Amino acid sequence: MLNLHKLFLNDDNPISLDKVITPTDDQKRQLQEAKNIIRDHLRKSIRDATVTILGMSHMVSPRFRTQGSWAYRTCIQGAHLPPQEMDWDFGVYLPVTAWEDTSPPRKMAKLYFEFVEHSLAELCRTRPWLLDRTNNRCARVKIASWGHIDLPLYAAPEEKFQHVSERAVMDSAKASANYLRESAGLEDYSESGEMPNDFWVLMDEIHVAKRDGTWQKSDPEQVANWFDDRVTEHTDQLRRVCRYLKAWRDHNWETGGPSSVLLMIIASQSFKPIRGRDDLALESAAQVLAQKLSGEVREVGIDLGEEDFNRLDAARRTQAAEKARELYKAIHSSRHYGQGLIASAIQNMKGQFGERIANEPSLVSVDTAAEVRSVDPVRVAAPAVGATKAG
Missing domain, CATH: 3.30.460 (Beta Polymerase; domain 2)
Structure with a gap:
């Protein structure tokens, strides 16, 4: 199995995704x-x-x-x-x-x-x-x-x-x-x-x-306070995963796509921090996105659940959920490659994040832990496709 963590975060390495997407x-x-x-x-x-x-x-x-x-x-x-x-x-x-x-x-x-x-x-x-x-x-x-x-x-x-x-x-x-x-x-x-x-x-x-x-x-303070509380609860890894998801969104949608707040809320609601493994935390978040992007997204901790933060129409919800499912599958399958397929794993990540993923095999290592941590795959039900409307 492969460890993809350093493709995303690597002690301020300028070619890791976390640094590449940071404003200068x-x-x-x-x-x-x-x-x-x-x-x-x-x-x-x-x-x-x-x-x-x-x-x-x-x-x-x-x-x-x-x-x-x-x-x-x-x-x-x-x-x-x-x-x-x-x-x-x-x-x-x-x-x-x-x-x-x-x-x-x-x-x-x-x-x-x-x-x-x-x-x-x-x-x-x-x-x-x-x-x-x-x-x-x-x-x-x-x-x-x-x-x-x-x-x-x-x-x-x-x-x-x-x-x-x-x-x-x-x-x-x-x-x-x-x-x-x-x-x-x-x-x-x-x-x-x-x-x-x-x-x-x-x-x-x-x-x-x-x-x-x-x-x-x-009241913009409600979202800010709620997110700060979630970061305190789950560590700064949550903030990084939200940034990776925005980078994934920006690569896949030149315009439109899930809003930044929508991605942040979904990721925060079911976040699973995994110390030293941003690849696993991102995989878990992508799995949840695939489930939730096809429907309404509400948060009691922000506004008692009054607002549906998913402003995509039915067709775009279906598309977004499918792309999130592809992200989850790409990370999950790439982690299960052997050492001989490191180049293929990197190409899989490039397919999801674009050229901002470094083509550098030294950033990928073989996970030799006796008990490899992983995100258990779950069966995601196909979303129902409703009537399409503009907007």
Whole structure:
């Protein structure tokens, strides 16, 4: 039997998949610099517009937060550049002075979305950037052929921001006797407007503005907290396996395919950590994907199971489940090859992940353990194929 672990992870070896898919230092720097420029621009322009355009009773300053794959630490380089791009998900959070029952004023969503994009268009004219208006749930600034900044636009009651600010200061003060002397409150916590984690843990009643002028209740903190808990439970191997699955997805689908959050949730729900064997952990995760991608995927720990995170239609669900089954079979069969078939095992992995798998036989070893650990094969029922719909 073969051990494929080092094809995926090998002590920072630059040709192992874990390192190959990691964003370069220069890419991270460019994304961070662009994020900071956008943040500083929007902080002033939104504040200036809160009364004159958004109709608030007094000026307020937006808050900002890095979220998504950079917060989860699962961001990877795309396999096909273009059309794939890395994104930095940077939430813009607006304290709203007038709250209508359980949501922001209805007319404000469209004004908010349109104003932010107008402000970003002005900024893009001063730089080699492009404002992309195709996303219905966020503004988007393309900063390079390989990357963009996504800006979902959130709102929450101003009273909630103030209450959470006071709570976060007090909670932090318990951990640091010097905290209150060093900070006058979260309004002054950071001149940038990027708030600490203590703030977001307590924040709720958040809504996101959509391009069509509607609000949708949304709490990105729920997914982040849930995933952090799963990584704590299962070790950082879970995070790596999620990155490998994204690399597999990107190789097999130039566009579309299972979303990153969907892959992350399925992998986390039934994860089996196996120390020093990322190949076995990935094989197990692929086996579960093959079972679950054909149906609804819900998670009680995120939203009490209200949302179906599998947004693929019936035909695409069937296709995704079959590709996951192929991934499982490729890893499982390759591990059961003998030493003479190492080259074939590598080619099998290339078939699933592309040329980013190193053609290096020294990364594959023969598993000579007396009792070889393996993922027991299970019989996966063929998914039912329902009616196909567009989307």
